[in-house]
Amino acid sequence: MKKTTKIFLGAAVIFGLASCGGNTENTSENSGEQKILTGNIKIDGSSTVYPITEAIAEEFRAIAPEVKVTVGVSGTGGGFKKFARNETAISDASRPIKDKEKVACEENGIGYVQLEVAYDGLAVLVNPANDWVDHLTVEELKMIWEPAAQGVVMKWSQIRDGFPDEEIHLFGPGVASGTYDYFTKAICGEEGASRGDYTASEDDNVLVQGISTDKYGLGFFGLAYFEENKDKLKLVGVDGGEGVVIPTQATVADGTYQPLSRPIFIYVNDKAAEREEVIEFVNFYLELVPEIAQEVGYIALPATEYAKQVEKFQTFISKK
Amino acid sequence: MTNAQKNRIIDKSFQVFGIVCTFFGLAILAILLYNIVIQGAARIDWDFLKDLPSRRPQKAGIYTAVMGTIWILVLTTMIAFPIGVGAGIYLEEYAKKTKLASLLEINIANLAGVPSIIYGLLGLEIFVRIFGLGGSVLAGSLTLSLLILPIIIVATREALKAVPSSIKDASMALGASKWQTIWNQTLPASIGGVLTGVILAISRAIGETAPLIVVGALAYVPFAPSSPMDEFTVMPIQIFNWVSRPQHGFAVNASAAIIVLLLITFMMNGIAVYFRNKWQKKIKW
Numbered sequence: 001m002k003k004t005t006k007i008f009l010g011a012a013v014i015f016g017l018a019s020c021g022g023n024t025e026n027t028s029e030n031s032g033e034q035k036i037l038t039g040n041i042k043i044d045g046s047s048t049v050y051p052i053t054e055a056i057a058e059e060f061r062a063i064a065p066e067v068k069v070t071v072g073v074s075g076t077g078g079g080f081k082k083f084a085r086n087e088t089a090i091s092d093a094s095r096p097i098k099d100k101e102k103v104a105c106e107e108n109g110i111g112y113v114q115l116e117v118a119y120d121g122l123a124v125l126v127n128p129a130n131d132w133v134d135h136l137t138v139e140e141l142k143m144i145w146e147p148a149a150q151g152v153v154m155k156w157s158q159i160r161d162g163f164p165d166e167e168i169h170l171f172g173p174g175v176a177s178g179t180y181d182y183f184t185k186a187i188c189g190e191e192g193a194s195r196g197d198y199t200a201s202e203d204d205n206v207l208v209q210g211i212s213t214d215k216y217g218l219g220f221f222g223l224a225y226f227e228e229n230k231d232k233l234k235l236v237g238v239d240g241g242e243g244v245v246i247p248t249q250a251t252v253a254d255g256t257y258q259p260l261s262r263p264i265f266i267y268v269n270d271k272a273a274e275r276e277e278v279i280e281f282v283n284f285y286l287e288l289v290p291e292i293a294q295e296v297g298y299i300a301l302p303a304t305e306y307a308k309q310v311e312k313f314q315t316f317i318s319k320k
Numbered sequence: 321m322t323n324a325q326k327n328r329i330i331d332k333s334f335q336v337f338g339i340v341c342t343f344f345g346l347a348i349l350a351i352l353l354y355n356i357v358i359q360g361a362a363r364i365d366w367d368f369l370k371d372l373p374s375r376r377p378q379k380a381g382i383y384t385a386v387m388g389t390i391w392i393l394v395l396t397t398m399i400a401f402p403i404g405v406g407a408g409i410y411l412e413e414y415a416k417k418t419k420l421a422s423l424l425e426i427n428i429a430n431l432a433g434v435p436s437i438i439y440g441l442l443g444l445e446i447f448v449r450i451f452g453l454g455g456s457v458l459a460g461s462l463t464l465s466l467l468i469l470p471i472i473i474v475a476t477r478e479a480l481k482a483v484p485s486s487i488k489d490a491s492m493a494l495g496a497s498k499w500q501t502i503w504n505q506t507l508p509a510s511i512g513g514v515l516t517g518v519i520l521a522i523s524r525a526i527g528e529t530a531p532l533i534v535v536g537a538l539a540y541v542p543f544a545p546s547s548p549m550d551e552f553t554v555m556p557i558q559i560f561n562w563v564s565r566p567q568h569g570f571a572v573n574a575s576a577a578i579i580v581l582l583l584i585t586f587m588m589n590g591i592a593v594y595f596r597n598k599w600q601k602k603i604k605w
Contacts (some may be wrong), residue, residue, distance in 0.1 A: 005532070028405050042551075044538075047564070050539065050540075051375060051538075051565070054373070054375055054539070054540045055375040057376055057540060057542065058372075058373070058375055058542070061372075068542070068551075069540075069542065070538045070540060070541050070542075070551050071538060071539055071540035072432065072455075072536070072537075072538040072540075073538075073539045073561070111507055201562070202564075203564045204564065205563065205564060205565075205566070205571075211565055227566070228566035228567055228568065229566070268436045271420070292375075295546060296568060297561055
């Protein structure tokens with residue numbers, strides 16, 4: 001008995017020593033003509049932008065296998081917190097940086113450049129069995145979602161004459177998401193202002209599930225989730241004052257689907273942008289993103305717009 | 321109806337109630353397993369185990385997540401095992417039954433009930449920021465160690481308590497010191513129970529997501545950690561990430577990853593049972 005215990009503890013100690021050695025911290029050192037890129041690129045931020053950045057990082061592996069790119073999903077706000085503490089090189093964001101976050105960056109001496117990488121459309125959705133709604137105006141959406149509607153607007157019939165006298169069930173992203181921020185800004189006029197009595201989930205698949213099983217449901221989320229669940233949901237056109245527009249790749253890209261389409265961004269830290277592997281990665285990002293955005297369910301910017309972003313990044317890195 | 325008949329009915333109905341309760345849990349587990357296996361079993365192959373994360377569900381694999389989980393597992397065990405067992409031995413064998421000791425005891429029991437995300441926030445502040453470990457495997461392991469320490473301490477104490485005092489008294493009577501008694505008698509006799517507690521605690525740790533996300537485990541890590549200071553991801557985070565993706569293929573991947581995670585957990589529990597049986601048989605007083 002005594003022996004087995006000792007062997008067990010001995011093994012644990014040896015294992016412990018073995019796993020403590022060899023910390024391989026790579027620094028960017030370009031040797032020879034081959035110029036093999038090495039180093040780490042830490043990225044964090046919005047879960048909306050994540051699928052694009054992940055895809056780019058995956059492709060980047062093929063051209064620079066020695067560069068370790070990691071991507072987290074702390075949300076746009078969480079990402080900027082890390083970005084401002086100099087913990088990340090690039091921050092994914094589904095909205096522009098807020099003043100508070102700008103101040104935090106300044107305090108820590110962090111400069112950055114904002115690059116637009118794609119558009120995301122927010123889709124308003126109902127159940128396929130819903131045969132009374134084919135479009136809603138922005139005013140009607142506001143009536144449904146504004147803070148004053150809480151406990152007041154509870155039935156479809158209150159929204160427009162002719163709608164059934166049935167309860168309306170609302171689904172939407174949680175208050176921590178950039179998607180929520182954007183929707184409330186566009187519809188209710190103020191960021192973060194909405195009624196609280198709706199079913200909120202950070203997981204868009206839960207929202208899909210909710211709306212697709214509830215005849216009287218209504219909700220909103222990113223267009224990508226609709227594209228993957230076309231058979232379970234009905235898309236609602238939005239009238240922003242210039243006629244009803246259904247969100248599609250085309251209407252989001254040419255800006256006619258308003259006000260519910262938005263650009264999404266990456267932010268690059270200026271210190272990080274001095275490193276060759278980061279420059280290479282960002283250039284690669286802008287080069288590949290038109291194709292990737294489409295593939296993962298987002299909408300590419302016009303080609304001229306990408307050219308502008310590339311130029312913006314070039315001026316940013318040449319300034320130093 | 322006589323009293324005897326009445327009692328028999330009550331007896332019978334409680335028995336039925338008990339059976340229903342037992343099968344309720346089992347039925348839920350069966351439904352869960354059925355769903356997951358139907359959806360994910362066909363997805364598991366060698367490529368799935370050795371591939372790196374990808375945006376294409378068919379190409380994506382769980383290699384880095386499995387490696388991250390193993391790193392976390394080993395480091396957490398190495399940290400929590402000695403500390404937890406040490407604390408358990410102290411509290412059970414050495415500590416005098418003072419007010420301070422009972423205060424400690426209450427607090428440890430309380431710690432076992434603290435939501436895991438709180439440990440995550442604590443880990444973020446202490447290990448990630450103050451110790452400057454960053455979102456590394458080590459920071460994650462230390463955080464999870466905190467989380468499971470109370471469980472290990474309580475299990476150790478229970479195991480030590482189960483050793484008959486006659487054995488300890490006899491050892492002391494033969495002139496053995498306290499430490500000799502613990503090392504040669506009490507610990508060997510209780511090691512089965514201690515190990516069971518430790519392994520069950522670790523099984524819980526590998527299913528944790530929330531504290532690791534807070535500490536900074538990432539969603540996309542295309543390399544396995546090669547040192548305790550490397551960034552990492554773990555299987556629950558990979559699963560969580562896949563479940564929230566729009567494409568159906570990722571839901572299949574998530575199911576497959578859940579099966580792999582369940583297998584790892586079953587294996588851990590199997591090992592626990594094996595050691596317990598092996599060591600308990602050896603004890604002859």
